[in-house]
Amino acid sequence: MLTKDNLRFSLIVFRKELRDALRDKRALRLAFLPPLYFVAIFVGLVFFAVNIANDKKVAGVNSIPVYVEGEKNLPELIAWLREQGAVIKNVESGAYQQVKDKKMDFALIIPDEAKQKRAKGESAPVWLVYDGANQKLSSSIGFVRSQFYVWSSRVGAVNLMARGLAPDVGSPVMLREDNIADEQKMSVYLLASVPLTLLLAAFIGSVGFSADMTAGERERRSLESLLITPIPTFSLYLGKWLTSVVLTICILSMQLILLAIAFRFLPFNQLGLRVDVNYLDLINVFWALVPVVFFAVALQLSLSIFAKSFKDAQSLIAGLVFVPMMLNFYTMFNPGLFYDWWLWVPVLGQAVVIKEILLGGSIAAFAFWKFWAMGLLITFLTFWIGIKQLRRPKIVYGQ
Helix, strand or coil: CCCHHHHHHHHHHHHHHHHHHHHCHHHHHHHHHHHHHHHHHHHHHHHHHHHHHHHCEECCEECEEEEEECHHHCHHHHHHHHHCCEEEEEECCCHHHHHHCCCCCEEEECCHHHHHHHHCCCCCCCEEEECCCCHHHHHHHHHHHHHHHHHHHHHHHHHHHHCCCCHHHHCCCCCCCCCCCCHHHHCCCCCCHHHHHHHHHHHHCCHHHHHHHHHHHHHHCCHHHHHCCCCCHHHHHHHHHHHHHHHHHHHHHHHHHHHHHHHHHCCHHHHCCCCCCCHHHHHHHHHHHHHHHHHHHHHHHHHHHCCCCHHHHHHHHHHHHHHHHHHHHHHHHCCCCCCHHHHHCCCHHHHHHHHHHHCCCCCCHHHHHHHHHHHHHHHHHHHHHHHHHHCCHHHHHCC
8 A cells, every 4th residue: 555656645635634724723723722721730730839838838847827725734735836837826715616617727625624634644635626528638637646646655755754664665566657759759649640631632632633634524525526536545544644643743742842841940849849851751752652643643533534524523533532531540540550561551551651751760662662563553453444434435425
C-alpha cells in the first residue's frame, strides 16, 4: 500500500484537509483553548496550596488556631501548645454548642475537675470536640492530638521519676516512624492531574477535526465526490489521519511548552516540594504520548465514519474521553501498585510512566518500545477497519 503514488495522493489529501482546518478559526480556538485551561487550572491549584501553606506559617512554625474552654485548669498544657506554634483562643463557655453550631471548627474543653484531679496526681479528663465530617480539619486535629499525647507522656515520665521509677516503665514499647518518601515523591499528590491532562490532550485534541473530515463530509455529501476520484481509499484515509495527527501534536506540544514554563517558575519550594522537571523529561513525555496520538486519531476517524452527521460523530466519539480518565484514576488511587504488564496496556502504561518521569524517576528505554509496538498495532487495526468501511455503500450513500 505504501507506494510512491499512494504517498503522493496522501500528501495531496493532507494539504487539502489541513488548509480547510486552518480556515476554521472557531474549531481551532476550541481545539487549542483546553491546554490553556488545563495549565491555568494547575497553576491556580499550586498557588492555592501555597496560599494555604503561607496562612499557616508565622515565624517559620505552623500557626493553628485552637479554641480552649477552661484554659486556667491546665495552664502547663496550654503553655506547651503555645510553644509548638498553636494560637490559643480563650472561650469563656459554650464551646461544645459553638462547635455544634459550626461557629468554630473544633475546641479543647478542660473541665474544672481536670485541675482538681491533676493536683491529686490522677488522670485529668480533657475533651477535644470537632466535626469528623469536615475533612479540612484533619491536619489541625492531628496536630492538637499529637501534641497532647507528647505532653501527656512527658508529664507521665516526670511523675514516675518523682516516685523513684524509671520513665521507661511507663513505656514498655516505643514506636519509631521513618518516612522513606523524599520530597520528590511527596509531590505525587500535587502532580497527579498532569498525566491526565496530557493524555486527554493526546486522546481528544482533534476530535472536532476528525469528525468534520468524515461524518461532516458525509453529511455535506462531499465524501462521495472524494471516493469517486482516482485517489485510493488508503491514501484518502491516510491523508485525513495525518491532518488530525499533526493538529493533535501541535496541541500536545503547546501544552508541554506551557507546562515547562509553569514548572520553571512555580514556587514548589514553598510547599516543601522538590520538583525538578527538565526539558529532557518533557521530551520523554512527548515521546511516550505520540503512539497514543496515532491510535487515538485512528479511532476517532474510524468511529466517525459510522455517524451520519457531525453532531452524531461528536456524541459517538465523546465516550473516548473516559478511556484515559478511568485508567489514570486507577493509577492515582493505587499509587503503590505496579505490574510490568501495565506497560503493554495503552494509556495505562503511559499514565504510570509520565507520573514517574514527573517525580524524577528513571524509565527503562524498552518501556517506550512497548508503547510504540502496541500503539502501532492498534493504529494498523483501526486503519484496516476504517478503510474497509469507507467502501461500503451504506457509508458512502447513507443507505
